[in-house]
Amino acid sequence: MKLPVLFLGHSSPMNAMRDTPYSRNWRRLGSALRQHYRGRIRAVLAVSAHWCTDGTAVTAMPDPRTIHDFGGFPQELFAMRYPAPGSPGLAAEIRSLLREHAVTADFGWGLDHGTWSVLCHLFPEADIPVVQLSLNVNLDAPAHFALARRLAPLREQGVLIAGSGDxxxxxxxxxxxxxxSTGNAYEWAQSARILVNGWLENGNTQALTDEAAYPPALHLAAPTPEHWRPLLYAAGAAASDEPLQIFNDDIIGKSLSMTSVVFGHDALFEAA
Known part of the structure; x- marks a missing residue:
């Protein structure tokens, strides 16, 4: 059975400890995944905006640490832990799939907040192994997308691929x-949201990866690439003709989107 692919708009790490419409939808999604696939999810492969490296790396330790890669938040957030196990075996599989990229086995990173702040709602039991793949800063959008295509077979091997960014x-x-606040978003932010949603709904991967043709609104929406690139991994691991479900489709603070996507289902769960 082929698993879906996720893109999760993670926004502030405070979402890890808040009960919000967004975190409630992540919990609904996690429950639906458990119910629909039961024990078939053997691991999560996360691609987070918060791990950018010179070259591509994959976490290969059996017990990844919880990384608090932020500042200025309440002590309760720094006290949070997400003790999911790692999977050295899956890391080896990924390195084999991407052997032409010379992926490094990493033993020092762990799970950053782009990963654990959403997984703590999807899978609060922290009982599913999690591996992170880094964002290689030397690759452009088409190269990231092509790399994700190479990862797609993992979906049929019990691996849930999840990009986390905005x-x-x-x-x-x-x-x-x-x-x-979800009111009064900038016009360019709304334009970028609507444009990208349309590309996703129409399977327009050419527009999604053609950085030279991105309109000004999208450059304002993603002035640096690290929060945008996880979307390329989610879309790249999915087929362009697969159904999808968009949820949490709000812009907060005028210029930060919560938009999340399930690729491979159009109604996996009922979002609020």
Whole structure:
């Protein structure tokens, strides 16, 4: 059975400890995945915006640490742990699939907040092994997408591929006076959200990866590439004609999107 692919708009790490419409939908999604696939999910392969490296790496330790890669948040957030096991075996499989990329086995990273702040809602029991794949800063959008295509066979081997980032992520222009407000988003942020949603719904992977043709609104939405690139991994691991379900499709603080996507199902769960 082929597993779906996820893209999760993770936004602030505070979502890890908050009960919000977004975290409730992640919990609904996790419950639906458990119910639909039962014991067939043997591991999660996460691609987070928060692990960028010179070259490609994959976590290969049996017990990845919980990384608190942020500052200025309550102590309760720093006290959180997500003690999911790693999977050296899956790391070896990934290195074999991507052997032409000379992927490094990493034993020092762990699970950063792009991964654990959403997985703590999807799979709160932390009983499914998790491996992270880094974002190689030397690759362009087509190369990231092509690498994700190579990972697609893992879906039929019990691996849930999950990209974690944000389609719209411009912290410089964010309204910090109302960071959780869903009203009055910038026009360019809404335009980028609608444009990208349309590309996804129509399977337009050419537009998704053609960086030279991105319109100004998308450059404002993703002024740096690290939060955008996990979407390429999710879309790349999915077939262009697969159904999908978009949820959490809000922009908060005028310039940060929560948009999340399930590739491979159009109604896996009922989102609020």
């Amino acid at each position: 389609i719209v992520h411009n912290l410089r222009l964010m309204d910090w006076r109302a960071p959780d």
